[in-house]
Amino acid sequence: MTTSSAFFSSLLNIPTSKIPNMDTPLAKIKYPSRRRTSFTHFHPIRSAPDSVSIIDNLPAATSSSAPSSSATTTNSVILDDDSVNDDEVKKGESRVGVKVRVKVPLKVYHVPKLPEYELTGKVGVVKQYVGIHKGKKISANLPYKVEFVADEVLGRDGKPVKFLAHLRDDEFEFLD
Amino acid sequence: MKALQASTSYSVGFGISPAAPLLRPSRHRHVILAQVEPSEKSVEIMRKFSEQYARRSGTYFCVDKGVTSVVIKGLADHKDTLGAPLCPCRHYDDKPAEVQQGFWNCPCVPMRERKECHCMLFLTPDNDFAGQEQAITLEEIKETTVNM
Numbered sequence: 001m002t003t004s005s006a007f008f009s010s011l012l013n014i015p016t017s018k019i020p021n022m023d024t025p026l027a028k029i030k031y032p033s034r035r036r037t038s039f040t041h042f043h044p045i046r047s048a049p050d051s052v053s054i055i056d057n058l059p060a061a062t063s064s065s066a067p068s069s070s071a072t073t074t075n076s077v078i079l080d081d082d083s084v085n086d087d088e089v090k091k092g093e094s095r096v097g098v099k100v101r102v103k104v105p106l107k108v109y110h111v112p113k114l115p116e117y118e119l120t121g122k123v124g125v126v127k128q129y130v131g132i133h134k135g136k137k138i139s140a141n142l143p144y145k146v147e148f149v150a151d152e153v154l155g156r157d158g159k160p161v162k163f164l165a166h167l168r169d170d171e172f173e174f175l176d
Numbered sequence: 177m178k179a180l181q182a183s184t185s186y187s188v189g190f191g192i193s194p195a196a197p198l199l200r201p202s203r204h205r206h207v208i209l210a211q212v213e214p215s216e217k218s219v220e221i222m223r224k225f226s227e228q229y230a231r232r233s234g235t236y237f238c239v240d241k242g243v244t245s246v247v248i249k250g251l252a253d254h255k256d257t258l259g260a261p262l263c264p265c266r267h268y269d270d271k272p273a274e275v276q277q278g279f280w281n282c283p284c285v286p287m288r289e290r291k292e293c294h295c296m297l298f299l300t301p302d303n304d305f306a307g308q309e310q311a312i313t314l315e316e317i318k319e320t321t322v323n324m
Binding site for chain 2: 106107108109110130133134136137138139140141142165166
């Protein structure tokens with residue numbers, strides 16, 4: 001038994017005096033006690049990061065509640081974001097068939113037989129909302145597909161040329 | 177023989193052949209390269225497409241050909257992985273859906289309709305960064321996109 005205590009002392013690097021009697025089973029070895037750091041310092045830091053002195057509890061309670069309420073509001077903002085997008089999609093899809101007028105200076109270059117075409121002030125019809133495709137969200141930044149008629153140019157069959165242009169919702173106004 | 181002796185005398189006492197440490201870094205680099213690089217065939221296809229479309233739309237490549245090269249490689253990579261050259265300068269939630277829908281398939285809708293290429297691949301002459309060239313060679317692409 002004495003040899004075992006000597007063995008443990010050498011193994012654990014503890015003086016033999018501190019190792020208790022090995023007769024008692026499950027003996028707890030006492031390590032030199034560490035001084036515990038006081039946690040009272042954290043309270044003022046949490047409540048008021050800029051002040052150094054310890055503040056009394058009332059303002060601490062109010063200031064600690066304020067950040068938590070802002071945290072909840074930010075959480076709710078994040079949750080609402082998806083529903084905002086869905087609302088936009090529904091709004092866009094419900095506007096198909098509505099006449100619109102372009103209100104910003106805009107030129108397009110894809111009209112057949114015309115190298116450049118000025119769209120400002122022109123009236124067209126919303127043909128499609130492109131922000132959603134087979135139920136999946138598409139990242140298109142010009143989601144409104146609007147059909148215009150180019151009066152200045154006549155196609156091969158003598159009718160004015162029709163073309164489609166993609167627009168953002170702030171580039172035109174609805175003509176209800 | 178004398179030269180050999182001179183070289184071994186530099187690393188005398190270690191007994192390790194100089195070949196062993198050299199193998200490890202080159203193998204490591206080879207693995208990384210295989211995962212990132214698009215196929216040369218796709219790069220060539222997108223290079224030809226970029227030249228042709230720049231001529232057709234009257235736009236020019238950037239003064240910094242590195243920009244043009246990176247975009248061409250990005251297009252080639254999407255063509256390899258998705259089947260269509262999706263714009264490499266954007267973030268997508270669902271790439272196959274975007275490919276099917278087609279808004280961002282190069283040439284994307286903003287480029288086709290408004291000549292707005294935010295990748296800076298096709299630049300209108302009035303753009304500050306537009307160069308004078310509508311052509312780029314495969315060597316230029318390789319030189320300007322050397323991966324470390």
